[in-house]
Amino acid sequence: MKNLQMSLKRLFKNKNTVTILGVVAIVAVLFIGYKIQVNNAIEPVPNIPVAAETIQPRTKITDDLITYIDMASKAVPNNVYTTAAAVVGKYSNYNTIIPKGSMFYREAVITEDDLPDAAFVDIPEGKVPYNFPVTLDSTYGNSIFPGNYIDLYMKAENDAGQIMVGKLLENVKVLAVKDAEGKHVFENTTESRIPAFLIFALDQNMNILLRKASYLSSYSVELFPVPHGTSLDAEEEENATIVSSQTLQDFINAKTVPNDEIKAEEEMQKDNLLNNNSVEKVN
DSSP, X not given: OHHHHHHHHHHHHOHHHHHHHHXXXXXXXXXXXXXXXXXXXXXXXXXXEEESSOBOTTOBOOGGGEEEXXXXXXXXXXXXXXXXXXXXXXXXXXXXXXXXXXBOBGGGEEOGGGOOOGGGTTXXXXXXXXXXXXXXTTTXXXXXXXXXXXXXXXXXXXXXXXXXXXXXXXXXEEEEEEOTTSOBTTSOSSSOOOOOEEEEEEOHHHHHHHHHHHTOGGGTOEEEEEEOOOOOXXXXXXXXXXXXXXXXXHXXXXXXXXXXXXXXXXXXXXXXXXXXXXXXXHO
């Protein structure tokens, strides 16, 4: 026994032996730690809810739309719901299609109270929505999409019976395309919906101008959209829509009763413009 103790003492006093034992200990710790991490990563999380079929936007999520899978914990993102109770009774977001087999991501699932109308989400401050009637033909076979820029043309008959055709408004951004029931034409991939309205936003003056034009049926006024495919940068988009034809604007205003508030506002804008021009000349 004494000889064994002496041998062990000499062994541990040997620097090479200590180094080897230290390396072995470190490798063992690393191996055990790695094995624990791997086991934690591949340990399955049971009953992760996924879509049993493709779920269209604005769809209430019910039990029959959910199936379950087991997944390795490493493969389950932090931004998904891991229980069916968290998603049943809620809705798919207005701008989201949840594919079959997809997990339920938090940004794709919202409550009924939070379900917005996509047509009114992007209306800039200070502008109002306009509901412009269209048909399948006037949208070029349903070829005008939300986000497109269009021009609005006007056809009319003057007092002499002459036909006038021209561009009334330019660079109008389409916010939504809806059918006759108010459903968004392009939000559902399983239904064929016929466009009935284009939704866009206009400032007060242009909104009233366009509405005046739409009421001039006695002058055979027709308004129709023409897509031009132009994409605008952020600076151009801010003040994109303009009145393109002064002649058509004057014709509309001449055939309708003037709005005193708008007239006063226009006069104020003209005065401001003249004042600014005078200051620039002095400088």
